[in-house]
Amino acid sequence: MRLTGSEILIHALREEGVDVVFGHPGGAVLFIYDAIHRLGLKHILARHEQGAVHMADGYARASGRPGVAVVTSGPALTNAVTGLATAYADSIPMVCISGQVPTHAIGSDAFQEADNVGITRPVTKHNYLVTDVRDLARTLKEAFHIATTGRPGPVLVDIPKDVSNTECEFLYPKEVALEHYQPRYEGHWGQVKKALALILQAERPVVYFGGGAILSGASEELLAFVDTLRVPTTYTLMGIGGIPGNHACSLGMLGMHGTYRANLAVDQADVLIAIGARFDDRVTGKLDEFAQISKKIHIDIDPTSIRKTVHVDVPIVGDVKNCLQKLLKLLDDERPEDLERFQRRIQPWWGRIDDWNREAPIAYEQPADGPLLPQFVIDKLYQMTEGRAVLTTDVGQHQMWAAQYYHCQGPNNWISSGGLGTMGFGLPSAIGAQVARPGETVLCIAGDGSLLMTVQELVTAVEEQLPVKVAIINNRYLGMVRQWQQLLYDDRISGSDLHVGPDWVKLADAMGALGLRATRVEEVEPVIEQALAHPGPVFIDFQVKETENCYPMVPAGNPSSKMLLSDPDPMG
Amino acid sequence: MRHTISVLVRNEFGVLSRVAGMFSGRGYNIDSLNVAPTLDPKVSCMTLVTHGDDDTIEQITKQLHKLIDVITVKDYVQQKDFVGRELAMLKVAPSPDARAEVLRVVEIFRGKIVDVSPKSFVVEVTGALDKIDAMARLLEPLGLVQVVRTGPLAVGRGL
Numbered sequence: 001m002r003l004t005g006s007e008i009l010i011h012a013l014r015e016e017g018v019d020v021v022f023g024h025p026g027g028a029v030l031f032i033y034d035a036i037h038r039l040g041l042k043h044i045l046a047r048h049e050q051g052a053v054h055m056a057d058g059y060a061r062a063s064g065r066p067g068v069a070v071v072t073s074g075p076a077l078t079n080a081v082t083g084l085a086t087a088y089a090d091s092i093p094m095v096c097i098s099g100q101v102p103t104h105a106i107g108s109d110a111f112q113e114a115d116n117v118g119i120t121r122p123v124t125k126h127n128y129l130v131t132d133v134r135d136l137a138r139t140l141k142e143a144f145h146i147a148t149t150g151r152p153g154p155v156l157v158d159i160p161k162d163v164s165n166t167e168c169e170f171l172y173p174k175e176v177a178l179e180h181y182q183p184r185y186e187g188h189w190g191q192v193k194k195a196l197a198l199i200l201q202a203e204r205p206v207v208y209f210g211g212g213a214i215l216s217g218a219s220e221e222l223l224a225f226v227d228t229l230r231v232p233t234t235y236t237l238m239g240i241g242g243i244p245g246n247h248a249c250s251l252g253m254l255g256m257h258g259t260y261r262a263n264l265a266v267d268q269a270d271v272l273i274a275i276g277a278r279f280d281d282r283v284t285g286k287l288d289e290f291a292q293i294s295k296k297i298h299i300d301i302d303p304t305s306i307r308k309t310v311h312v313d314v315p316i317v318g319d320v321k322n323c324l325q326k327l328l329k330l331l332d333d334e335r336p337e338d339l340e341r342f343q344r345r346i347q348p349w350w351g352r353i354d355d356w357n358r359e360a361p362i363a364y365e366q367p368a369d370g371p372l373l374p375q376f377v378i379d380k381l382y383q384m385t386e387g388r389a390v391l392t393t394d395v396g397q398h399q400m401w402a403a404q405y406y407h408c409q410g411p412n413n414w415i416s417s418g419g420l421g422t423m424g425f426g427l428p429s430a431i432g433a434q435v436a437r438p439g440e441t442v443l444c445i446a447g448d449g450s451l452l453m454t455v456q457e458l459v460t461a462v463e464e465q466l467p468v469k470v471a472i473i474n475n476r477y478l479g480m481v482r483q484w485q486q487l488l489y490d491d492r493i494s495g496s497d498l499h500v501g502p503d504w505v506k507l508a509d510a511m512g513a514l515g516l517r518a519t520r521v522e523e524v525e526p527v528i529e530q531a532l533a534h535p536g537p538v539f540i541d542f543q544v545k546e547t548e549n550c551y552p553m554v555p556a557g558n559p560s561s562k563m564l565l566s567d568p569d570p571m572g
Numbered sequence: 573m574r575h576t577i578s579v580l581v582r583n584e585f586g587v588l589s590r591v592a593g594m595f596s597g598r599g600y601n602i603d604s605l606n607v608a609p610t611l612d613p614k615v616s617c618m619t620l621v622t623h624g625d626d627d628t629i630e631q632i633t634k635q636l637h638k639l640i641d642v643i644t645v646k647d648y649v650q651q652k653d654f655v656g657r658e659l660a661m662l663k664v665a666p667s668p669d670a671r672a673e674v675l676r677v678v679e680i681f682r683g684k685i686v687d688v689s690p691k692s693f694v695v696e697v698t699g700a701l702d703k704i705d706a707m708a709r710l711l712e713p714l715g716l717v718q719v720v721r722t723g724p725l726a727v728g729r730g731l
Contacts (some may be wrong), residue, residue: 121589146640307630307631
């Protein structure tokens with residue numbers, strides 16, 4: 001069958017099971033958009049290319065399938081870079097199609113020309129410039145393969161305008177020929193056995209899992225592992241939902257704004273079992289004082305993650321799901337009395353952890369007539385959605401409070417920019433998530449600073465009638481920046497005051513969505529109820545206490561065991 | 573510690589910048605880098621020399637492996653494991669009374685004069701890194717004006 005490059009693209013997307021793309025048209029992708037129109041591929045029009053890529057990202061995280069974004073050349077691609085870098089930092093499977101000027105014009109500084117593969121090389125897992133239409137089908141096949149296998153990530157395919165309009169014979173390859181790209185899924189049996197032996201002789205074990213557990217779809221195995229051993233378990237921001245946040249063995253999140261018990265447990269552990277996590281600096285705090293006592297087991301599919309910053313005693317390169325299945329198989333063969341002995345042995349450890357939790361729990365006190373506390377608002381959102389909403393966040397204080405108070409009940413329900421920390425991620429990723437999971441409640445917990453960065457995407461939600469609920473934790477500051485300035489820069493508030501901001505209710509209204517507001521305690525439940533019942537997208541402006549700070553906090557450069565638990569007493 | 577790393581790569585568009593970009597993006601050093609096709613025109617061999625502690629070198633080799641276009645990575649550190657050679661061309665402009673001394677040095681190092689003019693020589697020499705350094709040191713007082721070198725190439729000993 002002879003097809004043009006654009007038609008090949010649409011057919012290849014169909015072959016890959018792609019039923020929707022997020023994008024924004026322009027000169028270099030006109031043939032592609034024409035094919036989208038003629039061949040009837042579902043397209044969601046973002047209002048900015050960063051939004052399109054975040055939507056594809058949110059779609060991928062919510063569905064576990066690769067998201068697809070389409071952008072044109074030059075400025076569109078540079079706009080998309082933030083989205084690609086966000087997906088790359090969090091290992092999200094995605095294929096981004098970018099338009100390029102015609103092959104004969106490449107390198108001539110043509111209108112809307114940019115070196116797309118050059119610019120995106122450090123923020124993609126791999127990228128391609130297709131200069132011959134006969135390479136297009138194979139390239140697309142490889143792109144999807146690379147994006148979705150091993151440690152996933154975004155792949156960019158740059159298609160010059162003439163290539164998208166040149167015909168050739170189309171045959172979609174069944175296999176990829178990448179004999180040197182062979183991610184290792186199978187964990188080494190010997191290492192897995194060594195790991196289990198180390199775990200079973202531990203007195204103070206802690207499981208620490210991250211986004212790898214979610215990406216590998218290992219939630220079931222993880223839960224079985226934790227349940228069998230009754231082992232204290234903490235997770236990174238990216239791991240949220242891997243086990244239910246309020247599971248009996250959950251210590252909550254660890255790290256810079258992690259719980260007191262999680263950070264102290266990791267600090268005092270004798271065996272630390274890292275699963276699909278990468279010892280990020282927001283987790284470890286001061287590196288040379290991180291979990292010094294413990295022997296460490298590290299399961300990760302990416303060999304570069306192992307021993308990158310932290311010494312590991314039992315490294316296991318492999319897929320988290322595969323490795324956990326092996327651990328579970330070995331656990332099956334253990335005698336029940338040995339497991340009971342293990343659980344009895346770690347009882348005193350649980351006692352210490354529970355003491356730490358009593359000492360400094362994650363808690364707040366909402367005064368009945370005082371200003372709204374952000375924690376109270378998020379807690380209410382959690383209760384009223386029973387922790388079952390697909391939750392997206394922006395980046396900042398509200399994100400950390402969401403991690404602390406919104407106990408996600410399952411995997412793929414927590415969608416947040418962890419690695420790159422991209423403000424403005426929440427709304428577009430919520431739109432993508434809603435496309436992936438129609439009929440489910442998609443809730444975005446946004447900051448008033450972050451939301452304004454991508455707020456135009458509300459129009460997309462209105463156009464597509466995607467009923468995302470955006471809860472704006474409006475404290476009229478870049479709250480996290482203000483918190484650091486207050487604590488570490490002697491209260492000099494520099495550039496973080498947002499008292500001049502939009503009227504969010506009117507802004508929602510102007511874009512065709514519903515705007516609601518709550519300023520007092522008794523208004524919170526009714527507006528959430530109203531928002532959840534509304535069939536379209538909603539902004540809720542929660543005007544919260546402006547100076548509330550997020551604790552616990554490990555100030556940068558400190559060991560994670562040294563946490564601030566509350567605002568310093570001004571009297572000294 | 574100095575490491576000579578031999579990397580076979582798919583001879584694809586942009587592969588050099590992927591490798592170079594990985595080094596610069598992660599703050600690793602490249603002391604020298606040499607790229608040329610192998611017997612298989614679809615495959616190129618990069619020989620790069622870098623230095624760092626064991627952890628850094630481990631990360632470098634893993635990060636190289638992670639690049640999609642990289643086929644194999646061989647890290648040579650022990651002299652007994654590989655033959656390392658470099659080609660250098662040295663331009664010398666000696667005073668008339670030093671010309672004979674230049675020729676003697678060239679002979680000692682088994683170099684070759686590949687260009688000669690009334691006021692200068694170009695000397696070609698191959699050898700291990702140290703040999704070229706030593707020769708350059710000896711030629712320096714005699715009027716060494718330019719040195720161009722390929723950076724080492726490496727091949728494993730035996731089969």
